[in-house]
Amino acid sequence: MIIEYHRPKTIEAALELLARPEPRTLPLGGGTVLNRPSPDPVAVVDLQALGLDRLQQTGNLLTIGAAVTLSALSAQPGLQPALVKAIQLELNHNLRQVATVGGSLVSADGRSGFATVMLALDAELEVRAHPTSGFPEREKISLGDLLPRRAEYLHRRLIVQVKFPLHVRLAYEAVARTPADLPILCVALAQWPSGRTRLAVGGFGTAPSLALDGPEAGGAEIAAQEACRGSDDEWGSAEYRSAVAGKLARRCLENLAHG
Numbered sequence: 413m414i415i416e417y418h419r420p421k422t423i424e425a426a427l428e429l430l431a432r433p434e435p436r437t438l439p440l441g442g443g444t445v446l447n448r449p450s451p452d453p454v455a456v457v458d459l460q461a462l463g464l465d466r467l468q469q470t471g472n473l474l475t476i477g478a479a480v481t482l483s484a485l486s487a488q489p490g491l492q493p494a495l496v497k498a499i500q501l502e503l504n505h506n507l508r509q510v511a512t513v514g515g516s517l518v519s520a521d522g523r524s525g526f527a528t529v530m531l532a533l534d535a536e537l538e539v540r541a542h543p544t545s546g547f548p549e550r551e552k553i554s555l556g557d558l559l560p561r562r563a564e565y566l567h568r569r570l571i572v573q574v575k576f577p578l579h580v581r582l583a584y585e586a587v588a589r590t591p592a593d594l595p596i597l598c599v600a601l602a603q604w605p606s607g608r609t610r611l612a613v614g615g616f617g618t619a620p621s622l623a624l625d626g627p628e629a630g631g632a633e634i635a636a637q638e639a640c641r642g643s644d645d646e647w648g649s650a651e652y653r654s655a656v657a658g659k660l661a662r663r664c665l666e667n668l669a670h671g
Contacts, residue, residue: 413454416435419460421461437454467485472577478513478514523594525584527614527620530576532582535575536553536576537573539570559619583663597656610624611636
């Protein structure tokens, strides 16, 4: 239940509101999560007027404002096709028009293909806090470090931008009950020109997990299988996911090998 609505014109004013101990105050981007019915009273800080909806490419690095929508990101020239594919499977067309990059990463669970791909890309977030909050005013954190502790870390803080590399080759594969459904299992594999390879696995749990980050792709299939240990839920068994994960990782490697 939203008890207060604020629309500040500066980031500093937004951070001051978020730093308040009471009432609980949360940033509002696209509203796809906060607009859902909830008995918990919260105040919201609308981010629309803060200029966080810009994209900028500098060399091989893409910087995305936290309020950029998934639709706008997917339309960015030069984006890896595998990332576009994951975004299009994340939500339906209408929700992609309003759901923001920052909000999607904060609210993502393990079945988020978008978060899985961004984890493979080793995305980095810039987070800001008000001087009175007791936290560093500016801080950078990798998505892999953020995902397991989002609720605690982001309390009274604001994600302002996300960065990830464009020169990295990327593959994404998933299995789902229907083509438009969220994945039962998904695998994202990113490979740098140096040979560095990151493999992320999603489709279960509270967040996708990093299965491999090494100087080359050796062991990717086994790493994907191991990441599925203990993944039993109502959508699939750990045994099934482990068997499929190795195949999806192999398919990702083949996709990159064939361009």
